[in-house]
Amino acid sequence: xxxxxxxxxxxxxxxxxxxxxxxxxxxxxxxxxxxxxxxxxxxxxxxxxxxxxxxxxxxxxxxxxxxxxxxxxxxxxxxxxxxxxxxxxxxxxxxxxxxxxxxxxxxxxxxxxxxxxxxxxxxxxxxxxxxxxxxxxxxxxxxxxxxxxxxxxxxxxxxxxxxxxxxxxxxxxxxxxxxxxxxxxxxxxxxxxxxxxxxxxxxxxxxxxxxxxxxxxxxxxxxxxxxxxxxxxxxxxxxxxxxxxxxxxxxxxxxxxxxxxxxxxxxxxxxxxxxxxxxxxxxxxxxxxxxxxxxxxxxxxxxxxxxxxxxxxxxxxxxxxxxxxxxxxxxxxxxxxxxxxxxxxxxxxxxxxxxxxxxxxxxxxxxxxxxxxxxxxxxxxxxxxxxxxxxxxxxxxxxxxxxxxxxxxxxxxxxxxxxxxxxxxxxxxxxxxxxx
Numbered sequence: 001x002x003x004x005x006x007x008x009x010x011x012x013x014x015x016x017x018x019x020x021x022x023x024x025x026x027x028x029x030x031x032x033x034x035x036x037x038x039x040x041x042x043x044x045x046x047x048x049x050x051x052x053x054x055x056x057x058x059x060x061x062x063x064x065x066x067x068x069x070x071x072x073x074x075x076x077x078x079x080x081x082x083x084x085x086x087x088x089x090x091x092x093x094x095x096x097x098x099x100x101x102x103x104x105x106x107x108x109x110x111x112x113x114x115x116x117x118x119x120x121x122x123x124x125x126x127x128x129x130x131x132x133x134x135x136x137x138x139x140x141x142x143x144x145x146x147x148x149x150x151x152x153x154x155x156x157x158x159x160x161x162x163x164x165x166x167x168x169x170x171x172x173x174x175x176x177x178x179x180x181x182x183x184x185x186x187x188x189x190x191x192x193x194x195x196x197x198x199x200x201x202x203x204x205x206x207x208x209x210x211x212x213x214x215x216x217x218x219x220x221x222x223x224x225x226x227x228x229x230x231x232x233x234x235x236x237x238x239x240x241x242x243x244x245x246x247x248x249x250x251x252x253x254x255x256x257x258x259x260x261x262x263x264x265x266x267x268x269x270x271x272x273x274x275x276x277x278x279x280x281x282x283x284x285x286x287x288x289x290x291x292x293x294x295x296x297x298x299x300x301x302x303x304x305x306x307x308x309x310x311x312x313x314x315x316x317x318x319x320x321x322x323x324x325x326x327x328x329x330x331x332x333x334x335x336x337x338x339x340x341x342x343x344x345x346x347x348x349x350x351x352x353x354x355x356x357x358x359x360x361x362x363x364x365x366x367x368x369x370x371x372x373x374x375x376x377x378x379x380x381x382x383x384x385x386x387x388x389x390x391x392x393x394x395x396x397x398x399x400x401x402x403x404x405x406x407x408x409x410x411x412x413x414x415x416x417x418x419x420x421x422x423x424x425x426x427x428x429x430x431x432x433x434x435x436x
Contacts (some may be wrong), residue, residue, distance in 0.1 A: 057329075060349055060350075061328060061346070062328075062350055063105065063324075063333060065345070065348065065349035066346060067103075068349050069219045069349055071195075071360075072360055072396055074100050077093060079365065080384075080388045081384070081387070082388060086382045086384065089385070092385070092388070094302040096301050100116070103187060104258050104317045104318065107201070107318075108258050108322050109325065111205075111260060111261060111265075112262035112265050112322075112325055114205070114263075115266040118209065118214070119266065122213065122214060124423040130422060130423045137417055138415065138418075139199075141410060141414045142355060143358065146358055147173055150166075150192070151170060163336055166192060166193065169181060171186050173196055178196045180200070189367060190369075191361070192361065197250045201250070201252045209263075221263075221267060222264060225264040225267070226258070226260075229257040229260045231259040232253065232254055233312065245310065248311075255314070261321070265322045278330070279332075279333060282323040282326040286323035289323065290320060296308060296309060321352055346379070351407075355402070355403030355406045356400065360399040363395055374390075374391055375387060375421040
């Protein structure tokens with residue numbers, strides 16, 4: 001199945017007639033549905049690259065902010081030195097140990113954004129060069145700049161055995177294959193770059209997905225998304241029998257349900273009928289997913305190594321986050337959710353989320369190894385909360401400072417070069433619009 005009309009070429013008259021027939025059929029179907037006008041008009045335009053522009057949707061910046069705050073909380077709690085001797089600290093460990101799902105939120109959001117960008121760029125004469133060029137300008141400067149700085153400075157900050165250990169693994173990071181290394185050899189020790197596995201998944205997705213989006217029409221692409229979702233779930237049930245169960249968490253094919261969920265939402269919001277279905281079903285799906293996860297959390301005292309989470313759970317998380325993103329884009333669905341996600345603090349963390357993600361774990365791990373632990377501070381009713389707060393202020397605060405410095409002094413000059421890589425679409429894929 002291929003896209004009708006080669007990118008950059010015109011569409012023949014028969015194709016135009018078929019497109020118009022499909023548009024009118026969808027319009028007639030919508031006019032018969034009383035909810036259609038309200039559902040269609042209430043949707044906030046998603047973050048879409050309008051063939052070269054970089055418009056940002058505040059709500060989605062807020063989603064990024066939530067994702068990175070969950071990850072920061074996760075690593076603060078597991079690295080600051082809490083233990084289970086105090087009931088409150090035990091609850092913090094359960095919450096922090098479960099907030100790894102911030103990574104899954106990033107995956108769903110990435111699938112949504114990238115698919116939207118690619119779908120709207122179909123018909124561009126610079127579909128591949130602009131997409132890959134703009135991705136390189138966004139990702140590579142910080143990623144490779146940090147790797148260079150890390151390996152050059154490692155002998156200064158790390159013990160000799162740690163330096164040798166991180167250098168022995170470096171080929172996996174230079175090639176964006178660290179997730180494969182984790183699947184084959186478990187987490188690196190020390191774990192200064194252990195969080196890069198998710199960046200490897202993102203990059204592998206960026207390499208392949210443009211070909212998929214270009215090859216299929218919208219409906220066919222939706223079928224591909226569903227197939228990826230089901231395939232990832234099936235693969236996770238098989239992988240633990242073949243290799244380390246950790247592979248089901250870190251290998252891209254096994255995590256495609258998260259990326260495909262975001263992609264499916266991106267395709268649905270670009271069709272009036274799809275928006276109606278999202279408006280009708282997304283809030284309910286989100287509530288059911290949150291309820292299921294809350295039940296698992298209470299019963300198992302966390303969302304950790306439970307088999308239900310490692311198989312069906314990842315898919316439920318993907319659906320829940322996809323539904324939440326869809327709901328947040330609908331102005332009339334849950335207004336208070338949009339207000340929260342559009343708030344200045346969440347948008348701040350969302351804007352600098354990439355730098356925060358790359359930089360925070362080495363900073364936290366270094367302070368942990370230097371002895372900054374919650375147990376070194378006075379207790380509060382037997383809890384190490386005061387020390388955990390000190391740890392969070394120091395490590396997260398420094399992460400913010402370095403992320404801001406990286407953004408303004410290093411990343412932003414590269415991002416300005418995106419203006420030389422417009423999509424310059426000569427033809428856009430037909431999108432059915434609300435009549436009138």
